[in-house]
Amino acid sequence: MGLEFLNWLAVGVGLLGKIPAEIGMTAKVLVVDADVRLRRALAAELKELGYSTVEAGDGEEGWNLFCQQEPAVVITDLAMPRCDGQELLRRIRVRSDVPVIFFTAQGSVDAAVAALKAGADDFVAAKEGGAARLVGRVASALEGRQDSPAGSPLGDRIAGTSLAIQRCRSRMMALAPLRVPVLFLGEEGVGRSAAVEALNELSSGGRARLATLRCEGWKPGLGFPRVEAIHLKGVEKLSASAGAFLVDRIQESERGGFIEGPRIIASAHPLFGSSKTGAPGVELRQLLGRLSIEVPALRQRPGDIPDIASVLVNRLGRTLGRRVTLSASALEFLVARPWPGNIAQLEGFLERAVAFSREGLIRQGLLAEIADEENEGIPSLRRHRQAQEHALLLQVLRETGGNVSRTAERMLRSRSAVYRLIEKHGISLATNR
Known part of the structure; x- marks a missing residue:
């Protein structure tokens, strides 16, 4: 990253003093980067805040130090000799769930998607302002606080301390600064709309206007509201033509770095990909599903x-x-x-x-x-929801000719999860091929 990054680091240093020193006391941070000046500058700032640090010049050295030193947090670049950041993350995840934060000048959408899907806790692009945000995320990880404090958009709308909801909040915080499309998946009633509102407020500090567009019955000719962010509610209910239109809009925005146009935040049922009103194309599901967050039941x-x-x-x-x-x-x-x-x-x-x-x-x-x-109403509600899940699963299986891999892809689920659903509902694959 070089001299350009050091300038960004210097700008951010003035804000770093606001991180309470006691958070970092005795906590060890592993900093992995091939650029020795950058690595030492970042390590020096962390030490001033009370952290102890160990440094590595590439992923291979970083892995060896990780095994020997057992750091509390890992900060790593992406592109490095011998073993890059992605491979280092893969090795760490086999052994530990210690927080791993990518801090890199290679802040592309694809890089962020790959890192978060591989299990990174955050992806901070240097040009996004990084130094202050980076150290703030280190402090949050060491506190065991992957969300915002009570009274924040996340504390008010996404309450709880379970691992499932912490993972949801952690991903929301990681994606908040990125102007990329995000897809919230969850059953009816789990609070998908609240999560969308919280992400928008977290991203903009409440300054960006969010408009909700109900996808059922929406047509491209109706256009988009002139706002900073759009919630595509029930995106699984889009028609094929509306889905194709959105694919073009998202791809056009991606070519421009997501600078132009409103930010798209979508929400859908976990069985996204099948609807009686018509399913959007596979390409749209893949585009939105790259950065998806599950809101747990x-x-x-x-x-x-x-x-x-x-x-x-x-x-x-x-x-x-x-x-x-x-x-x-x-x-x-x-x-x-x-x-x-x-x-x-x-x-x-x-x-x-x-x-x-x-x-x-x-x-x-x-x-x-x-x-x-x-x-008296609860059993009937449960039966209704189970019948709805059964019907949707059966329809997707029929559309894919009983192909479990394609069914899993369309539902944005793993193959094992689809097999569990098939077993739960007693569906025969042989009769749906």
């Missing part, structure tokens, strides 16, 4: 329910002009109860609880009363 993270419920109750209470909290037994009741409708169902349930509470404290007894009133 509640059943995948029941331990997050107390945090989510507290956020929802605070928000609902403010709407009604009252201060309401949940008792400990009420939180236990919510954790034990199934939520097939995900956060949307939980929010509807708590909305009634907040409205009916009299003392400012929601107790287990009130929740049990509301649950008794709703119990």
